[in-house]
Amino acid sequence: MPDRRREWLARAAADAAVMVRAPGRVNLIGDHTDYQDGLCLPVAIDRDVLVAAAPRGDATIRAVSDAIDGEAAVDIADPPRASGASWSIGIAGVVGALHELGIAMTGARLALASSVPVGSGLSSSAACNVAVSMALSCLAGTDLHGDELARCAQRAEHLVGVPCGIMDQMASVHGRRGHALRIDCRSLQVEPIPLPTDLAIVVVHSGLPRALATSEYAARRAACEAAAARIGVPTLRDADLDSVRDDPIARHVVSENHRVEQLVGALRANDHAVIGAVLDTSHASLADDFRVSTPELDQLCAQLRAAGAIGARLTGAGFGGCVVALAPAAGAEEIARVAARRYRAATALRPTAFVANSADGAEVMGPRGSPAGG
Numbered sequence: 001m002p003d004r005r006r007e008w009l010a011r012a013a014a015d016a017a018v019m020v021r022a023p024g025r026v027n028l029i030g031d032h033t034d035y036q037d038g039l040c041l042p043v044a045i046d047r048d049v050l051v052a053a054a055p056r057g058d059a060t061i062r063a064v065s066d067a068i069d070g071e072a073a074v075d076i077a078d079p080p081r082a083s084g085a086s087w088s089i090g091i092a093g094v095v096g097a098l099h100e101l102g103i104a105m106t107g108a109r110l111a112l113a114s115s116v117p118v119g120s121g122l123s124s125s126a127a128c129n130v131a132v133s134m135a136l137s138c139l140a141g142t143d144l145h146g147d148e149l150a151r152c153a154q155r156a157e158h159l160v161g162v163p164c165g166i167m168d169q170m171a172s173v174h175g176r177r178g179h180a181l182r183i184d185c186r187s188l189q190v191e192p193i194p195l196p197t198d199l200a201i202v203v204v205h206s207g208l209p210r211a212l213a214t215s216e217y218a219a220r221r222a223a224c225e226a227a228a229a230r231i232g233v234p235t236l237r238d239a240d241l242d243s244v245r246d247d248p249i250a251r252h253v254v255s256e257n258h259r260v261e262q263l264v265g266a267l268r269a270n271d272h273a274v275i276g277a278v279l280d281t282s283h284a285s286l287a288d289d290f291r292v293s294t295p296e297l298d299q300l301c302a303q304l305r306a307a308g309a310i311g312a313r314l315t316g317a318g319f320g321g322c323v324v325a326l327a328p329a330a331g332a333e334e335i336a337r338v339a340a341r342r343y344r345a346a347t348a349l350r351p352t353a354f355v356a357n358s359a360d361g362a363e364v365m366g367p368r369g370s371p372a373g374g
């Protein structure tokens with residue numbers, strides 16, 4: 001953790017009783033599949049949210065953040081009452097989800113420090129909800145972990161009107177260093193897939209805010225549900241390619257599930273040609289069939305390929321935010337720099353690029369930031 005965050009947290013929460021960490025994620029493939037019971041392949045990354053928590057003597061949660069202005073305040077009523085800064089509503093979502101699990105909370109002071117860029121498609125919100133759920137349940141003396149923790153953090157989003165799937169929360173909870181996670185979003189089975197050590201994960205933020213992300217996301221989700229109903233299956237996980245050939249929205253979801261399996265096989269074989277082709281085909285499907293790309297994201301992926309990445313695609317919901325590429329580890333920093341420079345020259349946008357390292361999932365740490373019990 002950079003010293004700046006550590007110092008800020010130490011000042012903001014000198015009397016913390018517990019500290020937790022939850023990572024953001026980048027999705028290698030399998031986008032817009034999770035809410036149709038499908039497959040995805042995210043990697044938890046070394047950008048995370050830390051939450052230091054201390055009990056308060058009343059029934060109010062007060063939270064400050066190093067990334068967002070103002071103090072959030074939530075009364076632990078059922079339903080919870082949010083006041084204070086606008087981000088109080090997100091904390092209220094977590095409190096509501098914990099209520100539903102029957103967890104008896106006490107008042108708390110929370111300090112959040114995040115290195116996950118907000119609103120970029122790297123799951124800053126899921127990491128935040130996982131960390132706050134963990135911190136508040138710890139203070140309540142309850143060990144909330146695994147799939148139940150992921151579901152609680154997802155429910156918190158639903159309670160505030162964000163109809164997300166379960167991928168981001170599962171990635172944040174189950175992340176494993178050195179691995180991507182093949183997640184079956186129907187059974188919630190998680191299979192860690194070793195990442196080839198000669199490849200690096202390049203993430204570039206397009207500099208384009210994720211305009212329309214919430215409304216368009218909900219519209220795509222509804223279109224998938226309508227397609228499944230038309231075909232006569234519970235979700236598109238149950239549809240085959242033949243039945244969706246004439247429906248681009250459904251065709252993306254069904255073919256993307258196949259691509260997740262293809263990429264898992266190609267990563268195991270470390271076959272760079274297939275890895276690159278599958279990533280590129282996924283981007284084309286998201287752009288042409290599912291229509292969640294933008295000309296800028298298309299251009300950024302093209303620049304990454306031209307600079308030497310073996311494949312590139314948008315990651316997450318789309319409509320702006322980040323793209324992900326796999327690149328030879330030895331040249332990855334340079335590939336990211338060159339692609340970002342050319343993209344900036346072509347678009348006048350300000351991209352930010354970095355090589356992401358895989359990371360372990362959410363954990364409770366000691367109050368001073370060392371692993372609990374370690």
Ligand code: GLA
Pocket residue numbers: 030031032033034035164165166167168316317
């Ligand atoms: C967002 C949602 C996820 C998932 C992706 C698209 O990140 O939170 O549940 O649907 O979009 O794959």
